[in-house]
Amino acid sequence: EVLPDKTAPEGPFGEWTGYYASSVREENLFQVKAIYHRNDPIILGNPPGRPPYAVGTMATCFARAGQIKAELQKAGVPDVVGVWSHEVGGHRLLTVVSIRQRYPGHARQAALIASFCRAGAYLGRYVIVVDDDIDVADLNDVMWAVCTRSDPASSIEIIRRCWSGPLDPAIPTERKGLNSRAIIDACRPYEWRSEFPDVVDVEEKLKKEVNEKWGGLVSS
Template sequence: KFPTPKWHELDGGRYIGTGSIDITVEPDEGWVNLGTYRVMIQNEDTLGFYISPGKQGRIMREKYFARGQSCKVAVSFGQDPLLYLAGGIEVPRGVSEYDWVGGLQGSPVPVIIGEYTGLPIPATAEIVVECEAIAGEEMDEGPFGEWTGYYASSMRPEPIMKVKRLYHRHNPIILGAPPTRPPCEFNYMRCFMRSALIWQQMEAAGIPDIQGVWCHEAGGARLLTIVSIKQRYPGHAKQAGMVAAYCHAGGYLGRYVVVVDDDIDVTNTNDVLWALTTRSNPEIDIETIRRSWSGPLDPIIPKGQKGHSSRAVIDACRPYEWMSDFPPVAESSPEVRRAAEEKWGKILDE
């Protein structure tokens, strides 16, 4: 028996998996996926197997079930923090998080092969279970306090995993990473990683002169993305916003993308709001896109209608066609500030 906290007051059960990784293999191509999905204890040999729509682990599970096959999965509770980090971000499809982490740290991730599943298991893990999921076998799961800051999904039937093998260290430590109302630690690390991935994927899509990307912590690192560009051509800002909203790293459960000029610090909320309120005209600068990728965790979508949501891409840049005539910013230039500091700095420091 392993002590498992009830992380939030209204959780529907005890979640042993919050900082865990689910390990599955792609049935057609054979690459190994690590995904961080919540894992609820159902009983002594049964775990909940909730995965949001569109996630790699869920797509793999659906492929197995569609063929009438069981889905074998290993779940690690407590492992190298880099593996947990990789499991919670959008590592490109077809790239195993094991390889991604190995490249990051400059050495392969040590693994052992699971006796029941044949899956590679982190050799340094604290607790690992090997499980099997069978199509049609479900139990009520949830609710759970999620990264949006809400109990956004009600109790409902979800697939289960039957535990077949259990491995653990002496006195193992369970890694807990329960999300709460943003901003919180759960979101901060994802802000940095998802921002970098969106930037990388925007450049790969051909967007030039990106100056910054920030997935804001108040939006759980997903709901609000700010992109800074140096405008090079008409439509550059709109193009950048659309790609940021729909690239792989930015596609799931987004809400707002705000594109700003290169004089705006994307991590400075006041800077961003100033640009939004003074450089955007709602009538022409806000694009709304319907039927976008969402899921059960979206708090604004009513029960029974979850699945799609809308997005807003906001152009908060100076209008390209009259950018040179846009009112100048009412602040001292760097040259004036430097001259004032040289002349009055000693007095101001006293």
């Protein structure tokens, strides 16, 4: 039963960003008159915590990534190989898209649409576009591409006055609702991609032979 004339302080509450994002405010009290329960219950919950360890983050990452990929394809962006909304960004703040480059500007097109399609527009921060040889879900792989295939002066664009929200911890209270975005083109530069240095790697056959011989002593 809600008691309309009685209130008590409530909050703050933890959020998916890993921070307490709400203030303490007065809310109505309610009176519990009965509790129904089962013996030995299985209690499910989704307690907030610092990403990537918050319960439920992984499932939301799958959903967000799938939605963004579908919207990229609906917008006519060709050869989108993979999309992942990273756990460390709480499924919104960091999105990685891999493409098979087809024409000049393809990477920027994919980045801009991933940033502003319906699934990616709210409270985003970074979108990184990589070539199709990069695993979008592997942050080491992604950051290697950023470090070796992007040049800050020509590969990063900052877009201002984008759609944010009250849970954005990096925006002061008086500016809540708007933020900026960075899109990072971490693909081989299209105009000289055929001249880009070859990747130093080991053939899959040799990797398999080493793993079979040495087992858990080395990692593939």
